[in-house]
Amino acid sequence: MSDLNLSDPNANPQSRMPQGDTIVLGYNGVFKPATADFLLSWLERLNNENSSLSRIDSKRLFRATVELVQNLIHHSKSTKSTFFVSKSSDSSVYTLMSSNPVSTSQASHLASALNSIKETKDEELRGFKKNVLENESRSSHGGGGMGLLDLTLVSNGNISYEFLPCSEDLLLFSLTVKIHSIPS
Amino acid sequence: MENIIITGTPKTPEVAFLADSRTMKLSGRSIPENSIDFFAPLIQWADGLCSTAGFVEVNIRLEYFNTSSSKCLMDLLKRIEASAADACVNWYYEEEDEDMLEAGEDYDAIIDLPFKLIATETL
Numbered sequence: 184m185s186d187l188n189l190s191d192p193n194a195n196p197q198s199r200m201p202q203g204d205t206i207v208l209g210y211n212g213v214f215k216p217a218t219a220d221f222l223l224s225w226l227e228r229l230n231n232e233n234s235s236l237s238r239i240d241s242k243r244l245f246r247a248t249v250e251l252v253q254n255l256i257h258h259s260k261s262t263k264s265t266f267f268v269s270k271s272s273d274s275s276v277y278t279l280m281s282s283n284p285v286s287t288s289q290a291s292h293l294a295s296a297l298n299s300i301k302e303t304k305d306e307e308l309r310g311f312k313k314n315v316l317e318n319e320s321r322s323s324h325g326g327g328g329m330g331l332l333d334l335t336l337v338s339n340g341n342i343s344y345e346f347l348p349c350s351e352d353l354l355l356f357s358l359t360v361k362i363h364s365i366p367s
Numbered sequence: 368m369e370n371i372i373i374t375g376t377p378k379t380p381e382v383a384f385l386a387d388s389r390t391m392k393l394s395g396r397s398i399p400e401n402s403i404d405f406f407a408p409l410i411q412w413a414d415g416l417c418s419t420a421g422f423v424e425v426n427i428r429l430e431y432f433n434t435s436s437s438k439c440l441m442d443l444l445k446r447i448e449a450s451a452a453d454a455c456v457n458w459y460y461e462e463e464d465e466d467m468l469e470a471g472e473d474y475d476a477i478i479d480l481p482f483k484l485i486a487t488e489t490l
Contacts, residue, residue: 216400219400220377220378223377223398224377238461238463238464239463239464239465239466242430242431242464242466243466245431246431246433246466249398249431249433250433250434253398253400253433253435256400257400309469309473312473313473313476313477316437316438316441316473316477317441317477329434329437329438330434332434333434337466
């Protein structure tokens with residue numbers, strides 16, 4: 184597989200960070216279990232030091248990070264990928280963005296799954312997840328395709344994606360999840 | 368039948384599966400990259416315990432679990448549900464954590480076992 188050209192602003196998701204945001208955590212490289220351990224422990228430390236975030240918001244941020252980073256471990260294989268977390272100037276919104284190269288057939292599968300989730304009404308999402316939990320067969324690593332659904336629920340539907348050209352045979356799949364903190 | 372006692376780690380839960388008291392407890396967090404590897408021996412153990420009739424108590428006190436673990440938990444509970452055992456499930460969640468309460472409600476709706484949802488100040 185071709186490497187990403189991260190100097191290309193189209194292929195660099197960090198360049199599309201929301202205006203005014205500050206990056207609190209970021210990594211670009213090959214994702215391995217040790218990478219996840221490092222990123223998650225770093226995030227926990229930040230959460231513990233950041234008293235403005237409620238316990239529940241911290242948990243949601245952590246949960247979404249787990250799913251996004253583990254998706255990168257399972258699906259990006261040995262190609263370089265990117266993950267970062269940024270926060271808005273008033274700390275009310277955390278933006279998590281992951282991006283990794285995918286083949287055109289993977290892109291088609293992902294778009295179909297995400298559109299299907301997007302088309303599901305908010306009040307039906309939980310039932311959709313329950314149905315997947317009960318009935319769908321699992322993937323090789325155990326999740327059974329629930330990750331995207333869970334990310335949609337944890338972000339209250341604030342999930343978006345895009346595919347950007349990054350090489351002849353690959354597209355860059357960029358997934359953005361926003362966690363809005365609950366006013367205390 | 369031997370007990371299974373596993374110390375928790377930042378990614379895997381503390382496990383106390385005790386044959387004598389016929390209790391199974393999972394606590395902490397369950398976010399391994401591959402939950403099947405972690406849960407397979409636990410499910411096998413539960414199959415053995417629940418092959419004989421009698422009361423079995425399942426205590427789940429998880430702070431976090433990833434989607435991979437959620438399928439494994441479902442497998443564990445479905446096997447217990449289908450067994451000869453007279454089982455009940457205690458699902459603990461932090462009192463403000465609606466997400467974990469909803470997760471417990473979802474399992475309760477799917478699994479036909481007595482299910483108690485128990486709010487606690489801390490897990």
